[in-house]
Amino acid sequence: MLGLHLFLLSLTVTTLVLCLLFSTPIHSLQKPHDQDDEQDTPITRFQRYLRIKTAHPDPDYYSAVSFLKAEAQSVGLQARTLEYAPGKPVLLLTWPGSNPSFPSLLFNSHLDSVPAEPSKWDHPPFSAVRSPDGKIFARGAQDDKCIAVQYLDAIRNLKEKNFAPVRTVHISYVPDEEIGGADGAAKFVASKEFQELNVGFVLDEGQASPGDEFRIFYADRSPWNLIIKAKGTPGHGSRMYDNSAMENLMKSVESITKFRESQFDVVKAGEAASSEVISINPVYVKAGIPSPTGFVMNMQPSEAEAGFNIRLPPAADPDLVKRRIAEEWAPARWNMTYQISELGPIRDYMGRPLITPTNDSNPWWSIFKQAINAVGGKLAKPEILSSTTDARYMRQLGIPALGFSPMSNTPILLHEHNEYLKDTVYLKGIEVYESIISSLSSLEVASH
Numbered sequence: 001m002l003g004l005h006l007f008l009l010s011l012t013v014t015t016l017v018l019c020l021l022f023s024t025p026i027h028s029l030q031k032p033h034d035q036d037d038e039q040d041t042p043i044t045r046f047q048r049y050l051r052i053k054t055a056h057p058d059p060d061y062y063s064a065v066s067f068l069k070a071e072a073q074s075v076g077l078q079a080r081t082l083e084y085a086p087g088k089p090v091l092l093l094t095w096p097g098s099n100p101s102f103p104s105l106l107f108n109s110h111l112d113s114v115p116a117e118p119s120k121w122d123h124p125p126f127s128a129v130r131s132p133d134g135k136i137f138a139r140g141a142q143d144d145k146c147i148a149v150q151y152l153d154a155i156r157n158l159k160e161k162n163f164a165p166v167r168t169v170h171i172s173y174v175p176d177e178e179i180g181g182a183d184g185a186a187k188f189v190a191s192k193e194f195q196e197l198n199v200g201f202v203l204d205e206g207q208a209s210p211g212d213e214f215r216i217f218y219a220d221r222s223p224w225n226l227i228i229k230a231k232g233t234p235g236h237g238s239r240m241y242d243n244s245a246m247e248n249l250m251k252s253v254e255s256i257t258k259f260r261e262s263q264f265d266v267v268k269a270g271e272a273a274s275s276e277v278i279s280i281n282p283v284y285v286k287a288g289i290p291s292p293t294g295f296v297m298n299m300q301p302s303e304a305e306a307g308f309n310i311r312l313p314p315a316a317d318p319d320l321v322k323r324r325i326a327e328e329w330a331p332a333r334w335n336m337t338y339q340i341s342e343l344g345p346i347r348d349y350m351g352r353p354l355i356t357p358t359n360d361s362n363p364w365w366s367i368f369k370q371a372i373n374a375v376g377g378k379l380a381k382p383e384i385l386s387s388t389t390d391a392r393y394m395r396q397l398g399i400p401a402l403g404f405s406p407m408s409n410t411p412i413l414l415h416e417h418n419e420y421l422k423d424t425v426y427l428k429g430i431e432v433y434e435s436i437i438s439s440l441s442s443l444e445v446a447s448h
């Protein structure tokens with residue numbers, strides 16, 4: 001491996017020397033990914049961002065930040081790089097409004113993406129190839145590098161039209177969303193710098209919509225990891241006795257399965273969306289005594305363990321779920337113990353569910369909706385997101401935050417192989433954000 005590195009290094013040095021000798025831009029010596037490469041257009045700016053490898057487990061945050069910073073400078077935005085955890089920068093861009101005393105707007109996106117398995121893709125996942133029918137293939141094309149660059153190009157266009165915001169507009173680019181955001185959005189919203197932004201309203205990522213309407217998310221579900229451990233008397237595989245570790249763990253799994261079915265039945269009956277119920281799914285089971293050929297078969301083990309992924313909608317009562325775990329799923333009287341890891345907040349600073357109202361009680365909502373309609377867009381019925389985003393950290397502070405990524409007529413491909421976004425959908429999104437930013441930043445009411 002070292003040899004390969006040295007080879008690549010010397011290749012890079014040679015390329016650099018050649019460039020200096022001939023004063024030729026580096027990119028013209030490389031084979032272009034496609035013919036779009038030479039131009040600077042909204043699509044090529046998107047492609048260039050997609051080519052930066054910000055996938056876990058080793059996201060190149062600094063290259064992403066330096067690309068976005070350069071773009072911000074070309075648009076004429078103020079830029080600050082903050083760092084709340086080593087190696088994990090937050091980029092904050094600002095377009096000052098004429099009345100900075102009004103609460104500001106924040107457009108958030110995360111810098112990172114989930115990994116991709118290149119062998120399962122039709123095009124390399126970091127090449128951002130554009131197919132003849134306009135599909136741009138890349139990890140992050142939908143989740144969520146599209147909005148990151150759309151925000152910038154929307155402001156670029158508004159500036160060209162000499163639009164001046166009343167409210168200050170901020171864009172934040174945060175690390176680590178895909179791994180829970182503890183070192184990203186969680187630390188950013190807790191910072192003095194965030195407090196000073198006096199944010200009144202946040203737009204964060206949403207999800208693609210296979211239909212004509214844009215989807216909009218007013219809440220997330222809160223993830224919990226649950227680990228249940230059972231201990232019991234070991235015994236010969238032939239003996240029947242009560243309270244072995246395996247027996248108790250299996251009773252627990254039965255009870256959890258019943259609860260899971262009760263929730264799933266509501267969804268199957270069409271009485272609730274799957275994001276509106278509590279989901280609990282088994283993710284691992286660890287038990288048995290290993291032997292050279294597999295497991296010891298004539299022995300009932302003294303320990304057994306299982307892991308579950310739980311998602312709580314905002315209306316769920318976390319204390320009720322905890323009681324159920326303590327009394328039914330892992331009762332101490334069965335020699336069982338458990339451990340819950342709560343991944344992020346479930347109530348805001350006032351103890352209220354993390355919900356952003358999508359009715360007239362939220363002054364930002366009607367302006368937002370009008371802004372979408374103004375460019376011919378339609379909004380679907382507001383939804384709870386099945387999974388989780390950084391918006392929960394802003395909602396925890398009591399700041400209204402909606403999840404929105406303007407991708408209609410687009411299959412939902414986040415975290416999947418061959419993630420793509422069509423160029424026409426991407427360009428329409430820029431227009432949508434222009435409308436949103438100009439409407440919301442002109443809003444005179446000093447809300448929040």
Ligand SMILES: *[C@@H]1O[C@H](CO)[C@@H](O)[C@H](O)[C@H]1NC(C)=O
Pocket residue numbers: 231232233242243244333334335
């Ligand atoms: C709990 O574990 C202890 C120690 O292994 C054992 O003596 C006892 O019988 C167990 N109780 C039950 C209810 O399984």
Ligand SMILES: *[C@@H]1O[C@H](CO)[C@@H](O)[C@H](O)[C@H]1NC(C)=O
Pocket residue numbers: 355356357358359360361
């Ligand atoms: C608006 O929505 C919120 C949150 O769903 C709800 O609590 C509130 O009662 C609604 N207000 C109006 C005026 O409909």
Ligand SMILES: [Zn+2]
Pocket residue numbers: 110143144177205
């Ligand atoms: Zn995302």
